Amino acid sequence: MDLLRFSTAGSVDDGKSTLIGRLLYDTKSIFEDQLEAVESASKQRGEGYVNLALLTDGLRAEREQNITIDVAYRYFATPRRKFIIADTPGHVQYTRNMVTGASTAQLAIILVDARKGVLTQSKRHAFISSLLGIPHVVVAVNKMDLVDWSEDRFFEIESDFADFARKLGIEDLTFIPMSALLGDNVVDPSDNMPWYRGTTLLHHLEHVHLGGYRNAVDFRFPVQYVIRPDQDYRAYAGRVASGSIRPGEDILVLPSRQRTTVASIESYGGALERASAGESVSITTTEELDISRGDMIVRPMNLPTADAELDATICWTSEEPMRPGVQYWMRHTTRETKAFISRIVYRIDVDTLHRTDIEQFELNDIGRVQLTAAAPIFFDRYERNRETGAFILVDPHTNATVAAGMIRGAVQSVEDLPGAAIEERPTSPDVVWESWNVELPEREARNAHRASIIWFTGLSGSGKSSIARELERRLFDKGRQTMLLDGDQVRHGLNGDLGFSAEDRTENIRRVGELASLFFRQGSIVLCTFVSPFRADRARARSLVPDGRFVEVFVDTPLEECEKRDVKGLYARARRGEIANMTGITSPYEAPEEPEVRLDTVGRPVDEVVSELMVRLRDLGLDL
Amino acid sequence: MRVVSTRDDAGIKELESESIFVMREVAAQFERPVLLFSGGKDSILMVHLARKAFHPAPVPFTLVHVDTGHNFPETIEFRDRLVAEVGATLHVGSVQASIDAGRVKEEDGPNPSRNGLQTVTLLDTLVELKADVALGGGRRDEEKARAKERFFSHRDRFGQWDPKNQRPEIWNLFNGRRAPGEHFRAFPLSNWTEMDVWRYIADEGIAMPSLYFSHRRKVVERDGVLLAESEFNQLLDDEAWEERTVRFRTIGDATCTGAVESTASSLEEIIAEVAAARETERGGRSDDKRSEAAMEDRKRQGYF
Ligand SMILES: Nc1nc2c(ncn2[C@@H]2O[C@H](COP(=O)(O)OP(=O)(O)O)[C@@H](O)[C@H]2O)c(=O)[nH]1
Numbered sequence: 026m027d028l029l030r031f032s033t034a035g036s037v038d039d040g041k042s043t044l045i046g047r048l049l050y051d052t053k054s055i056f057e058d059q060l061e062a063v064e065s066a067s068k069q070r071g072e073g074y075v076n077l078a079l080l081t082d083g084l085r086a087e088r089e090q091n092i093t094i095d096v097a098y099r100y101f102a103t104p105r106r107k108f109i110i111a112d113t114p115g116h117v118q119y120t121r122n123m124v125t126g127a128s129t130a131q132l133a134i135i136l137v138d139a140r141k142g143v144l145t146q147s148k149r150h151a152f153i154s155s156l157l158g159i160p161h162v163v164v165a166v167n168k169m170d171l172v173d174w175s176e177d178r179f180f181e182i183e184s185d186f187a188d189f190a191r192k193l194g195i196e197d198l199t200f201i202p203m204s205a206l207l208g209d210n211v212v213d214p215s216d217n218m219p220w221y222r223g224t225t226l227l228h229h230l231e232h233v234h235l236g237g238y239r240n241a242v243d244f245r246f247p248v249q250y251v252i253r254p255d256q257d258y259r260a261y262a263g264r265v266a267s268g269s270i271r272p273g274e275d276i277l278v279l280p281s282r283q284r285t286t287v288a289s290i291e292s293y294g295g296a297l298e299r300a301s302a303g304e305s306v307s308i309t310t311t312e313e314l315d316i317s318r319g320d321m322i323v324r325p326m327n328l329p330t331a332d333a334e335l336d337a338t339i340c341w342t343s344e345e346p347m348r349p350g351v352q353y354w355m356r357h358t359t360r361e362t363k364a365f366i367s368r369i370v371y372r373i374d375v376d377t378l379h380r381t382d383i384e385q386f387e388l389n390d391i392g393r394v395q396l397t398a399a400a401p402i403f404f405d406r407y408e409r410n411r412e413t414g415a416f417i418l419v420d421p422h423t424n425a426t427v428a429a430g431m432i433r434g435a436v437q438s439v440e441d442l443p444g445a446a447i448e449e450r451p452t453s454p455d456v457v458w459e460s461w462n463v464e465l466p467e468r469e470a471r472n473a474h475r476a477s478i479i480w481f482t483g484l485s486g487s488g489k490s491s492i493a494r495e496l497e498r499r500l501f502d503k504g505r506q507t508m509l510l511d512g513d514q515v516r517h518g519l520n521g522d523l524g525f526s527a528e529d530r531t532e533n534i535r536r537v538g539e540l541a542s543l544f545f546r547q548g549s550i551v552l553c554t555f556v557s558p559f560r561a562d563r564a565r566a567r568s569l570v571p572d573g574r575f576v577e578v579f580v581d582t583p584l585e586e587c588e589k590r591d592v593k594g595l596y597a598r599a600r601r602g603e604i605a606n607m608t609g610i611t612s613p614y615e616a617p618e619e620p621e622v623r624l625d626t627v628g629r630p631v632d633e634v635v636s637e638l639m640v641r642l643r644d645l646g647l648d649l
Numbered sequence: 650m651r652v653v654s655t656r657d658d659a660g661i662k663e664l665e666s667e668s669i670f671v672m673r674e675v676a677a678q679f680e681r682p683v684l685l686f687s688g689g690k691d692s693i694l695m696v697h698l699a700r701k702a703f704h705p706a707p708v709p710f711t712l713v714h715v716d717t718g719h720n721f722p723e724t725i726e727f728r729d730r731l732v733a734e735v736g737a738t739l740h741v742g743s744v745q746a747s748i749d750a751g752r753v754k755e756e757d758g759p760n761p762s763r764n765g766l767q768t769v770t771l772l773d774t775l776v777e778l779k780a781d782v783a784l785g786g787g788r789r790d791e792e793k794a795r796a797k798e799r800f801f802s803h804r805d806r807f808g809q810w811d812p813k814n815q816r817p818e819i820w821n822l823f824n825g826r827r828a829p830g831e832h833f834r835a836f837p838l839s840n841w842t843e844m845d846v847w848r849y850i851a852d853e854g855i856a857m858p859s860l861y862f863s864h865r866r867k868v869v870e871r872d873g874v875l876l877a878e879s880e881f882n883q884l885l886d887d888e889a890w891e892e893r894t895v896r897f898r899t900i901g902d903a904t905c906t907g908a909v910e911s912t913a914s915s916l917e918e919i920i921a922e923v924a925a926a927r928e929t930e931r932g933g934r935s936d937d938k939r940s941e942a943a944m945e946d947r948k949r950q951g952y953f
Contacts, residue, residue, distance in 0.1 A: 028660035056926065095797050095815065100790045100842045107660040109840055125817040250673040254706035262702070264670045293701035304662075305669035305702070318677055342817045356822050359677070417822045424826035429819040 026102070027235060032111040032126040032159070034150040035136030040167045044136065044205035045099060045112055046077025048227065051212035054101035096126040105231040115146055120375065120389035121342035123153050124429055128415070130154075131238045132161040132230070139172045139202070143185040145376045151186070152375055155193035156338065156391070156431070158411055161233050162190070163199045165226060169218065170204040176220040192378070197233075201226050239302040240410040244268030245329060245403075246300075246322040247358035247413075252307055260291050260307035261316055266358065266412035267405075269301040270308075270324075277325040277503075278316055279403045284325055285312040302412075319360035321403045321413075326504035328473040329403040329413055331648070332435035334367075335396045338407075341386035343420065343427035349385065353427065357402050357416035364418070368395040386428070395436050406470050407431035434470050461546060468548035472506045475648035476545045478570055481554045482563060482617060483580030484609050485595055486587035488626045488634070489554040492580065495635045497552050500649060508544045509552045510537055525606040531562050538566030545570050550649070558614040576645055578638065579620035584609045586627050621645055661849055664841055669702040670821065671800050671837035672784070676702075676709050678825035679782040679833070683740070683775070684710040685953060688724040689900040690857060691786030691838060694846055696735060697855050698837065699784075710784060711738045715771045717763040718745040719881040719903040727858040742774030762905045768952045772808040775832060782825070782833040785953050790842045794948055800839055806830040808951030834953075843898075844923050851916035863896045863914040874907035 035041035049055045067076040099110040113119075113126035127133060133154040137147050147164075154162050164186055172178045179202045190198050201210055202221055209215030212227045224232075249263035270276070272287050288309040290297040300306040308322065316322070323329060341347060347366065355364035371380040372392035386392065407414030418428040469475050479496075481489040490511060497509045515537055516523070523529040534557050544551045557563050567575045587609070588596040599607035606612040617623075622641050626634055643649055675682050684699065686692045699708040712732060732739045744763050747753045747770045756762060775783055789796045797812055801823040804810060816824055825833055838846070850857060867878035867890040876882050878890050881904050895908035896919075913922045 026658050026660050028663050095812065097793075097796045098789045098840070099796065100840070102842070102844070107842075107845075121817050125819050128819045129821070249670070250677045250703075252703055252706045258705065262673055264666060291704070293704040303666055305666040305673070307704075342819075354826065356824065359674075411820070415820045415822065417819055417824065419824050419826055424824070424828065426816045426819070426824045429817070 026105065026107060028107045028109065029132060029230060029233070029235060030109045030111065030130050031132040031134060031230065032113055032123075032130035032154075033134045033136065034113050034115050034123055034126075034153075035165075035167075036115045036138070036144060036146040039115070039136040039138045039141075040205045041112070041115070041136050042078030044134075044165060044167065044203075044211065045110060046079075047205045047208055047211045048110075049099065049101055050077060051208060052101050052103055052227065096122050103227070103231060108230065115150065117146070117149065117375070118389065120149070120153070120391070121340060121429075123150070124157065124340045124342070127153055127157040127159055128429065130157075130159050131235060132163065132233060133159045134163045134165050134226075136165050136167050137182060137186070139166050139168045139175075139178055139182065142182050143189070147186065148189055149375045151190055151193060151195065152378065153391075155190075155195050156340075158407060158431075160238060161197045161199070162195050163201060163226065163229060165205075166200060166202045167205050169202045169209065169215075170207055174202075174215075174217040176218070179218075179221075199223070199229060201229065240267035240405075240412070241302060242268055243327055243329070243405060243410060243413075244270050244322075244324050245358075245405070245410065245413050246270070246308065247360065248316055248318055248320045248322060249359045251317060258309075259313065260309045261320075261322065262305070262307040263359065264305045265300050265302050267302045267410050268324075268327075269299055271299045272296070275325055276310070276322050277328070278314060279321045279323060279329070279331065280401065281315070281320070283312075283314050285310045285314055287311075319358075321358065321360075323403075324504075325502075328504055329405050330435055330470060330473050331401040331403050333398040333401045334436035335364075335398065335402070335404070336370075336393070336433045336436050337396060337416075337430045338391065338393050338433060339386070339418070339428045339430040341388055341390045341428050343423075343425050344388050345420070345423070345425070345427065346388075347386040347427070352399075352421065354419040354421055355396070355398055355402070355416055356419060357404065358413060360402060362399050362402065364396050364398040366394050367397045370394060393433070396430075404432050405473075406434055408433075409470075434466050435475070465546055465548065468546075472548045474505055474550070476506075476548045476550060476574065477647050478541050478545050478551045478553065478566075478575045479578060479642065479647075480541075480557070480563065480566060480575065481552065481578045481580055482557045482620075483582060484584060484587045484614060485556055485607075486590045486592055487580040487582035488624075488631070489556075489580045491631050492624070492626075492634055492638065493552045493554045495631050496638060499635065499639070500550055503649075505649065506549045507552065508549045509554070510541055510544075512555045515540070525612070527559075527612075531559065534559070534562035534566060538562075538569055541566065542569035545574070550647075556608050556614070558608050558612065560615045560617065563617070573646060576622065576642060576647060577617055577620040578622045578624060579617045580626060581616075581623050582626045658848075661845055661852075664845060665698065665701075665849070667821075667840060668698045668837040671823070671835060672699055672702040674801075674823050674825075675782055675784060675835045675837075678823070681778065681780050682710045682782045682784060682835075683713045683778060683780040684708075684784040685771075685786070686712040686714050686728065686739070687786070687901065687953075688714070688720075688728045688858065689786070690846060690850065690861060691788065693731065693855060693857065694850065695784060695786045695838065696731060696737070697853065700735065708735060708737050711740055711778065711780075713740050713742060713774055713778070713780075713783065715742045715767050715774065716744060717767060717902045717904075718743065719763055719879070721860055721877070721879070721900070721903055723858050723860050724900055731856075740774065740778060742770045742777075744770045746770075747773065762902060764902050764905050765947065765952075767902075768808075768947065768950050771953070772951050775808070780832060781827065782835055784835045784837065786838050787834075787836045787953060788838050788841050788843075788846075789836075798834075798836055798839060800836055801825050802834040802836065803827070804832050804834060804951065808832070810834075810949050810951065812949065844920070847916065847920050847923055851920060857916075858900065860897045860900055861919065863894055863911050863918075865892055866895050866908065867892050868895060868908055874905075875909065877903060877906075877908055879903045 063079045097112045111126035113123045135150045183200045203210040210225045245266040248261045252260040274287050277284050288311045290300045291307045352363045352365050370393040372383045405413045414432045416430045420427045483489050497507045501507045520533050523533050541551045598604045599610045608614050744766050753766045753769045799818045868875040869888045896911045913919045
């Protein structure tokens, strides 16, 4: 028997409480003493019928004012499923409570009064459901008894609502006509609407497919607590956020990037063969590493994005407005770090979905912001992974939870290619620049790392290729998407028509620069090993990608050393006059004046040089 | 009724994982956590889950029993045995001591209930232990006001709950930040129902006090509640003890916890009975019958 968590939202008097009361009553989930209490309360209030709504409004203020203020949770079970209802208020001033209820729901029921049709509020409820990533939405068209069980009216509402919902990208949308008061189509099928072919609400709740709610692909294990009964035993406790893992599998720990292997998956009842999304377990590792709360254990080949600059949608949940520049506590998985809102991009009017410019967020505002965290956090886009894409902000003074956030991705440090660079490039006649279909940030989000170009320049035989090959191997093994473009390779095929004159060398580098930028656009870490003797040519290649994404590595091996190595015998041939235009001998090499990295290779093993290079590339901000 | 094993029950496994997650979060976010232990099935389940959560390390919570002095002897015996088995530290906060110290005043009348008095003793005990969080076995399905509880429920410096101004609890990102003097109540069993609890107890083979199983006992029926014979319950004028076959659905203060007539003498029979029950488990508690908002009012003051 599995568990379905669903939320309900409706405007005042749409009949939400009655509907929940009906569900509980008809599934025999209400006890006699509860019913008696409600009967006597109804009588006291002078109501002529048993007000099922009184079953659900738990707080005194709610009963007095006849409204739902806070989220209330209700429980019932049928032989097929257990259900947890998060009953949320519908007023705009309780949007944050709706967000709260929706945050853990797998299905949302949105109530619509058949007489009133699709109101602004119904749209808001649909918007919030889609924003929080609830996969299934049911529109309960209630009070059908008051519109003569009209088929036309139902389909009118259905088409109104569907028009709007299409814009939101709700995956699964179901419409059910009903009367909560009389019970039609709630638990029992209605005799009054023979034209309706669908199922009852309960039947739908019992049968809706629950797979896909949790991300089963990307293994993410935020370490929650370290269990350490004595010096010899250490286990990392937590709930698997997504994916699954088995003993013996390789894992990588963030942020240290240390690698090890799962030794065992522990539980009170004995070792487990596997831990899957949603399960609370503890993991032991083969090596003793320094792992603590807030770290995240993942697979080396499938990493989340690590970034401190975030692009997110937030809902402001505090009476106190957002204060720019305040350093809030950001709680994300089991990690806590300081963060501030660096930019407000826009606010979304939850009723019209229009974007507006604002200075600050107030209670219940929803919109898009950029945040800067004190340390990189490890995330997936909320859309892909609710567990690792969600965060809250906590006010450091009042300790109130002031915002709920859903990560859209890392902030792109440089927007897009500067227009000038595009215009300077040779262009065929009569073509217009088209933007990329799938933009780089999306590709990077999927790859879980940022793209870059690492450009190795230096004399023939300086060691560019050996270093780049070893570097690529290391990056690739870590799960990075990489591509190595090598001089000798591109001169087969793509640049096979070019020789070694100055013009041809320039054209050679122009083409590989463009090629590298295409691989870059495709999300790769592109390693280019070209002698590329001319400064201007290298500068052109650099201009094709955003600042900070192109790193020039000068493999600074002196000519004598290269000539001594002479792996391909080119220097000897050049000296004998067999090769014209040999760089360093008969053709100039313009050494970079300010390369990002300059490497010494003389007398050093490749391994050592590559290790040094990786440290320096990381210092430069490359996401390796 | 056929008793379905919970072993392949995804729903109950999910609840178990959720509770363990909450307990570990408590251990990680707080410095001096205590676990409120009443001796009832929910607190026994809490101890069981806490052992699972931190296995093979010991449970990192001090157990706190707020003792009204009106106990069934079986409860205390069971409590002491469990504490010894788990190897936990037990701290008893005594309502009698609070009365003797003049912190609270015993109710007037023939059958004073000490239920309401527990709040003061509880808050005093938390202060004494410098506890910054108290784990409770409360479940949202028990009662209307409890249905509004958070997993992490904030209490101000006076131990009070402000139900209209709770921190939103979004996803499972629990905010346990607090100012000095404030504390939290944490409710790992929030999403369990009475049925879930019993089925899980049966499946895990968790030992339960004998009071939960059917036995012969002298009781008196008062206001629809069967009160057990004990030194704390005095008969009113026209009442008399009569022996009946009963069991308890909740275990609390002997003066207000009512028995129900039942022949259920095994967990399986209890589960069948719960499934067929037409009354909530708290229906047998006279303290909840006092007003429509009795529980909410007590909880606001700092009650469990
Ligand atoms: N005729 C009719 N009245 C309904 C129906 N559902 C609810 N009501 C009535 O609408 C009013 C508001 O219902 P309630 O459940 O309190 O609405 P809530 O504010 O959404 O919780 C009450 O008077 C209900 O009896 C229905 O299906 N048909």
